[in-house]
Amino acid sequence: MFKRILKDLKEIKTPYYIYDSRVIEKRAEILRDNFSDFADLFFAVKANTSISILKIIKGQDIGAEVVSPGEIFIALKSGIAPEKILYDSLARKEEEIEYAIDNRIEFFNFESLDQAVLLDNCAKNSKLKIKAFVRMNPGIFPKTHSHLSTGSSWSKFGIALRDLDKLYDIAKDFKSIELVGVHYHIGSQLLTPEPYFEALKKIESTVEFFIEKGLKIKYVNLGGGFGIPYKKEEKRFEPGNLKETYREISGKYGVRVFLELGRFLVAESGFIITKVLDVKDREGIPLYVVDSGMNDNPRPAIYDAYHHIEPLFEKSGDKIKSRVVGPICENSDEFGAYELPSLKIGDLLIIYNCGAYTRTMASNYNGRLLPAEYLYDGHELRQIRERQKLEGLITNEKL
Numbered sequence: 366m367f368k369r370i371l372k373d374l375k376e377i378k379t380p381y382y383i384y385d386s387r388v389i390e391k392r393a394e395i396l397r398d399n400f401s402d403f404a405d406l407f408f409a410v411k412a413n414t415s416i417s418i419l420k421i422i423k424g425q426d427i428g429a430e431v432v433s434p435g436e437i438f439i440a441l442k443s444g445i446a447p448e449k450i451l452y453d454s455l456a457r458k459e460e461e462i463e464y465a466i467d468n469r470i471e472f473f474n475f476e477s478l479d480q481a482v483l484l485d486n487c488a489k490n491s492k493l494k495i496k497a498f499v500r501m502n503p504g505i506f507p508k509t510h511s512h513l514s515t516g517s518s519w520s521k522f523g524i525a526l527r528d529l530d531k532l533y534d535i536a537k538d539f540k541s542i543e544l545v546g547v548h549y550h551i552g553s554q555l556l557t558p559e560p561y562f563e564a565l566k567k568i569e570s571t572v573e574f575f576i577e578k579g580l581k582i583k584y585v586n587l588g589g590g591f592g593i594p595y596k597k598e599e600k601r602f603e604p605g606n607l608k609e610t611y612r613e614i615s616g617k618y619g620v621r622v623f624l625e626l627g628r629f630l631v632a633e634s635g636f637i638i639t640k641v642l643d644v645k646d647r648e649g650i651p652l653y654v655v656d657s658g659m660n661d662n663p664r665p666a667i668y669d670a671y672h673h674i675e676p677l678f679e680k681s682g683d684k685i686k687s688r689v690v691g692p693i694c695e696n697s698d699e700f701g702a703y704e705l706p707s708l709k710i711g712d713l714l715i716i717y718n719c720g721a722y723t724r725t726m727a728s729n730y731n732g733r734l735l736p737a738e739y740l741y742d743g744h745e746l747r748q749i750r751e752r753q754k755l756e757g758l759i760t761n762e763k764l
């Protein structure tokens with residue numbers, strides 16, 4: 366992927382993130398080919414908030430799904446129009462709603478009855494009508510990491526289906542909310558379509574409930590969650606498996622489908638380049654300490670996630686079981702076990718699938734600086750964000 370620029374990559378101070386814009390464009394094309402005649406696409410900005418990445422997304426005619434004023438700010442700075450922004454949130458403060466309304470954000474969701482009332486009141490105060498989706502909890506536990514399963518009845522997300530009547534009682538008296546749609550997001554990193562089929566039954570019954578009550582539902586937001594192959598034996602989610610079923614929903618109820626995907630669009634476009642700082646032997650297994658860790662990619666520590674790692678420059682020699690760990694003062698700062706050729710101090714490694722939920726989850730833990738970011742488009746390599754400076758660690762401190 367980076368063959369033509371390997372020499373350049375060697376010169377850059379590690380660790381750093383590098384993205385390949387062609388991957389994002391290819392994934393966007395797959396989504397458009399499958400869904401665009403009956404669906405609108407939104408990018409879950411929480412997956413990657415770099416403005417240069419958002420500009421690529423915008424260029425693919427994809428809107429933004431945001432979850433905070435911060436993400437609204439970044440999406441707008443990227444040039445994404447407010448009419449193409451969908452603001453989801455488990456729970457908001459008044460000031461957050463006001464910020465979104467002041468910025469003319471087009472769509473909102475709500476996930477509780479109290480939050481619906483608050484949203485209605487804020488819209489009324491600003492003398493504007495807003496379009497909202499109700500997020501339901503379908504009570505489904507898809508096969509994914511429990512932290513990523515957002516549709517189970519135990520999870521904090523959405524309104525329980527048993528509360529539909531109570532919801533209608535409130536919704537029929539909305540003053541400033543137009544209830545335009547039903548929203549479900551059952552989880553992330555799903556590799557098979559079955560959980561979506563299961564959720565669809567619940568979605569249909571919810572839509573029918575509102576139609577019977579005389580409410581005009583214009584959209585169904587079927588969430589995100591399409592997974593990618595982190596491990597060799599995994600296969601990228603195949604959107605084509607859902608296409609016809611989603612199209613039928615759209616036709617049957619006369620609604621436009623919304624999809625809000627994060628990982629599928631960007632995860633495979635991003636990489637971390639890191640350098641071996643030390644080599645140890647731990648009970649006969651080589652342990653490589655690299656200069657990037659859970660501060661730059663917390664996914665292994667949080668989700669037990671696997672990120673494939675290889676030497677950036679091909680190395681000869683037998684591959685043996687080895688461990689790769691970061692420099693942070695935590696045992697959980699470990700990428701995992703890999704088959705690697707013998708490495709030495711100074712060797713560069715490439716960590717795969719770091720385009721989603723990686724830089725956005727990074728931290729300054731241990732006083733580590735946030736790495737620089739680079740973008741490659743097949744021709745040009747350019748820096749899109751500088752490495753954080755030491756002063757950045759004390760910004761906002763009152764000295």
Ligand SMILES: Cc1ncc(COP(=O)(O)O)c(C=O)c1O
Binds near residue numbers: 553589627628
């Ligand atoms: C409400 C909502 N929509 C969409 C997404 C995007 O999920 P994914 O990146 O798995 O597509 C998320 C992620 O957690 C989410 O919470």
